Amino acid sequence: MATVRLHTATNFFDKTVTSYGSVTDATGSLFQRTDASGNRSDLFGAFYYDPLGYLIGGDTTGFDVFQSGALVSQVAGIDLPVLDVAAAFNSGSWHNIFDLALAGDDTVLGSEMDDRIRGFAGDDDLKGNHGGDNLYGDGGNDTLEGGLGNDWLAGGDGEDTAIFDVAFADVTVNEAYGGFSIASSLGTDHVSGVEIFQFSDRTLTAAELIPTPPEEPEAPGAGGGAAGGSGGGALHEGTVGHDRLLGTAGNDTLHGGEGNDTLDGLDGNDHLVGAAGNDTIRGGDGSDTLNGGDGNDMLTGGASEADLRDVIFAGAGDDRVDGGFGNDLIYGQGGDDTIAGGFGADELHGQDGDDVITGSAFADVLTGGAGADFLNGGFGHDLINGGSGADRFYHAGGSEEQILGHGSDWVQDYSAAEGDVLVFGDALASADQFQVNLSHTEHRDSGERAGQDSVQEAFVIYKPTGQVLWALVDGAGQDSINLQIGAETFDLLG
Structure with missing residues (x-):
C-alpha cells in the first residue's frame, strides 16, 4: 500500500x-x-x-x-x-x-x-x-x-x-x-x-442515474457546444466556439472549426480535423487520420492495443503529438513540435521548427527536417536523419541493461560542420569510455553501400559494454565527432 x-x-x-x-x-x-x-x-x-x-x-x-x-x-x-x-x-x-x-x-x-x-x-x-x-x-x-x-x-x-x-x-x-x-x-x-x-x-x-438523451449538435456558426452519436459512423461539423465532438463505434468525420475544440474519435477508422484554435484530438481505436490545423494542438492516436496505424498531421503551431499504439506515421509540419511514436515501429517527421522527437521500443524512423532538433530513437534499433540545422542525437545512459536496451541507431546525416552533437545520457561517463571504429558496410541482401563507396562509416562504441551506440553513415569523412556528456562536449576524433 x-x-x-x-x-x-x-x-x-x-x-x-x-x-x-x-x-x-x-x-x-x-x-x-x-x-x-x-x-x-x-x-x-x-x-x-x-x-x-x-x-x-x-x-x-x-x-x-x-x-x-x-x-x-x-x-x-x-x-x-x-x-x-x-x-x-x-x-x-x-x-x-x-x-x-x-x-x-x-x-x-x-x-x-x-x-x-x-x-x-x-x-x-x-x-x-x-x-x-x-x-x-x-x-x-x-x-x-x-x-x-x-x-x-x-x-x-x-x-x-x-x-x-x-x-x-x-x-x-x-x-x-x-x-x-x-x-x-x-x-x-x-x-x-x-x-x-x-x-x-x-x-x-x-x-x-436516469440518463437523458444526448444533445444534438448545434448548427455551424451557432456557438460552442457538444455533439456525439452512437450509430455506425458520424459526420460532425464544429462551430466558431469551443466544441467537443464525439465519434461513434463506426468510421467518423469530425471537424472542429474555429475555437479550442476537443475531438474524440472513439472506435472505428476516423478522420479528425481540428482546424483553427488550440485543439485536443484523440483518435481512439482503429486506423485514424488526425490533422491539428492551426494553433498549438495536442494529438493522440490511441491508448489501447486496438489502436492500429494512425496518420497524424500536427499542422502549424507548437504541437504535442503521441502516436499511441500501432505503427504510426506522424508529420510535425510547422512549429516547434514534441512528437512521440508511442508503441509500435513508427515513422516520425519533425519537418520545420526545432522539434523534440522520441521513438519507441521498436525499430523506428526519425527525421528532424529543418531546425535544431532533438532526436531520441528510444529502445530499439532506429534509423535517424536530423536534416538541416544543429541537431542532437540522444542515447540513454545508466545501467548496462538500459544501455543495451536502447539499441544501436543509424544516423544518416551527422555533420559536425552544421553543429550536430551526439548526446549520452549518463553524466558520470567519461570520453575515454568511447572509441570510434571505421568500416565500410553494405546491405546483407543487395550488397549496396550505406553511404558513399569511398567513405567509411564511423561506429561510436561504448567500451564498457562493447555496444555500438551510433553508426554514422559516411562518418569517416567528418573532421570531428562531438559527444556531449553532462555539460561538457568532447571531440572523439581529437
Whole structure:
C-alpha cells in the first residue's frame, strides 16, 4: 500500500523548471523493479526531475515506468542521472502524464496538470485533482475522483465508485458509449465501467442515474457546444466556439472549426480535423487520420492495443503529438513540435521548427527536417536523419541493461560542420569510455553501400559494454565527432 502525490508546475518539456513527486506510507511492493534475480524494490519519499527529465535527487530507490517497460533506478543519496524520464513518459505524454505500475491498495493524488493514472491490481483511490485527467482503476474495487476539469474515468474490473463533489441536482447526465457523460460546475466527465456514483447529497447505482438523451449538435456558426452519436459512423461539423465532438463505434468525420475544440474519435477508422484554435484530438481505436490545423494542438492516436496505424498531421503551431499504439506515421509540419511514436515501429517527421522527437521500443524512423532538433530513437534499433540545422542525437545512459536496451541507431546525416552533437545520457561517463571504429558496410541482401563507396562509416562504441551506440553513415569523412556528456562536449576524433 502506498500514497503517491504528483507535484507539478509545468510539463516535462519545459526546459527551465524542475518537477517532483513524492511517495508516502509505502508498506509493501509499490513499483515492480525487476532485475536478473527477479528482485523488486519499494519507492518512497521524494524524487526530483531536472528540466531534461532526469532523476537528480531524493531518497527514491527505484521505480518502473509501466507502459514503456523501461527501468529507472536511483541510488539513495547519489546525484546520478539515469534513464530519460521525459522520454519514458512519452507513451502519452506531452504534459505530465503518469503511468504508474502500482501493486496493492494505493492512493494516487494527481497534479495541477493533465494526469494519466492507473491503479492496476488492488482497491485503489485515484484522485485527478485539477486538469483533464484520465483515471483507470483496472482490477479491484476502486474509487475514482476526477476533480476539476474534463476527466475520463474508467473503473475496470470490480465494484468501482466515482465521486463528484457536487449535488446530484446540479449535474446533467447523458448516456454515452458504454457509460455516462456527467456535466457539472467541475467540468464534464466521461465515466465507464463504474457501478456506484457518489454525489455530495446521495449515492446512486448506475441504473438509478436516469440518463437523458444526448444533445444534438448545434448548427455551424451557432456557438460552442457538444455533439456525439452512437450509430455506425458520424459526420460532425464544429462551430466558431469551443466544441467537443464525439465519434461513434463506426468510421467518423469530425471537424472542429474555429475555437479550442476537443475531438474524440472513439472506435472505428476516423478522420479528425481540428482546424483553427488550440485543439485536443484523440483518435481512439482503429486506423485514424488526425490533422491539428492551426494553433498549438495536442494529438493522440490511441491508448489501447486496438489502436492500429494512425496518420497524424500536427499542422502549424507548437504541437504535442503521441502516436499511441500501432505503427504510426506522424508529420510535425510547422512549429516547434514534441512528437512521440508511442508503441509500435513508427515513422516520425519533425519537418520545420526545432522539434523534440522520441521513438519507441521498436525499430523506428526519425527525421528532424529543418531546425535544431532533438532526436531520441528510444529502445530499439532506429534509423535517424536530423536534416538541416544543429541537431542532437540522444542515447540513454545508466545501467548496462538500459544501455543495451536502447539499441544501436543509424544516423544518416551527422555533420559536425552544421553543429550536430551526439548526446549520452549518463553524466558520470567519461570520453575515454568511447572509441570510434571505421568500416565500410553494405546491405546483407543487395550488397549496396550505406553511404558513399569511398567513405567509411564511423561506429561510436561504448567500451564498457562493447555496444555500438551510433553508426554514422559516411562518418569517416567528418573532421570531428562531438559527444556531449553532462555539460561538457568532447571531440572523439581529437
